[in-house]
Amino acid sequence: MNVKLLTAWQQVLQSCKVKQGESLVFLLAEHSHPEHVEASRAAASTLGARVLSLQLGETTMRAAGETTAYIGPTSLTGNLPAVAAMKSADMVIDLMGIDRGTEQQEILDAGTRILLVKEPPEIFMRLLPTPEDKRRALAAAEMLKKARSMHVTSEAGTDFKVEFGQYGMLVQYGLADEPGRWDHCPSTFVATWPTERTSNGIVVLDRGTTILPFKEYVHTPITLTIEGGYIRKIEGEFDAQYLRDYMAKFEDPEGYAVSHLGWGLQKKAHWTALGMYDKRQTNAMEARSFYGNFMFSTGPNLEGGGTRNTPCHLDIPMRGCSMSLDGQPILDHEKIVPEAMRA
Numbered sequence: 001m002n003v004k005l006l007t008a009w010q011q012v013l014q015s016c017k018v019k020q021g022e023s024l025v026f027l028l029a030e031h032s033h034p035e036h037v038e039a040s041r042a043a044a045s046t047l048g049a050r051v052l053s054l055q056l057g058e059t060t061m062r063a064a065g066e067t068t069a070y071i072g073p074t075s076l077t078g079n080l081p082a083v084a085a086m087k088s089a090d091m092v093i094d095l096m097g098i099d100r101g102t103e104q105q106e107i108l109d110a111g112t113r114i115l116l117v118k119e120p121p122e123i124f125m126r127l128l129p130t131p132e133d134k135r136r137a138l139a140a141a142e143m144l145k146k147a148r149s150m151h152v153t154s155e156a157g158t159d160f161k162v163e164f165g166q167y168g169m170l171v172q173y174g175l176a177d178e179p180g181r182w183d184h185c186p187s188t189f190v191a192t193w194p195t196e197r198t199s200n201g202i203v204v205l206d207r208g209t210t211i212l213p214f215k216e217y218v219h220t221p222i223t224l225t226i227e228g229g230y231i232r233k234i235e236g237e238f239d240a241q242y243l244r245d246y247m248a249k250f251e252d253p254e255g256y257a258v259s260h261l262g263w264g265l266q267k268k269a270h271w272t273a274l275g276m277y278d279k280r281q282t283n284a285m286e287a288r289s290f291y292g293n294f295m296f297s298t299g300p301n302l303e304g305g306g307t308r309n310t311p312c313h314l315d316i317p318m319r320g321c322s323m324s325l326d327g328q329p330i331l332d333h334e335k336i337v338p339e340a341m342r343a
């Protein structure tokens, strides 16, 4: 038993308000990290929780054999006994990866809280959520919730405007600590989805941008032309060609929609970390969370309350961006402005 990991899990579960006598379901598949399986269940038992493990079969479809990038039906899809067990639990520790917006919403609507963990133990322990992370994320979310417009610029040539108000919020601080709350541990960022067809402008993915699920740093800048809420052109050299071909293979025009937009808030996360791990080791939550990144994304908006449900989903944390909400500066060349953090 990895004692440090056990201690980390105890801290996370306590922060998720796990109490003696609560029922916890551990959702497992063959690709679940064995150290997390062992330590999380042991930690729950030490807190006096009732533990039930659900070991599901493997999901048959995967994107290029990649379990951390896959979006779509899973072995939970249509598995009514498994869904029923999770709906009657107080909390689900998802070490498999439920398809977002489908059974997951049904389970959350029943009041069950869900914590997803896919990062390896080293990243999980290094970026362990703190009360300060939560405070920072909730303060940022409060500002974003009130905002009706966003303007993003960069020296690389980004000049992009969007309006908000139609959809909900995505606030991640790594803890599922309220009934019906979902979170992904570790992660620290906020985002919301644009009002339909209001995104317009140019987004330049400069060298050093990370594109997920590729888990690669862009080496040749990519220029995205966005009109009426959708990417209309993808221009550049090799990286643009790769992105164009990846998106085209889904044969789904909705994959080109602008999806959630927000910024990273985790000071312990590093932009460089993604380059240090094998692609199958990490789900890249560190890349999504590093402090001051502007995260652009494409594809679905089901989680925000929309109807767009496409498996073509890219999260794209960018460096060097300036961003304002309703004219109030939030990011200044990747630095979160102090006034924004006091809110």
Ligand SMILES: [Fe+2]
Pocket: 260, 297, 313, 314, 315
């Ligand atoms: Fe996303």
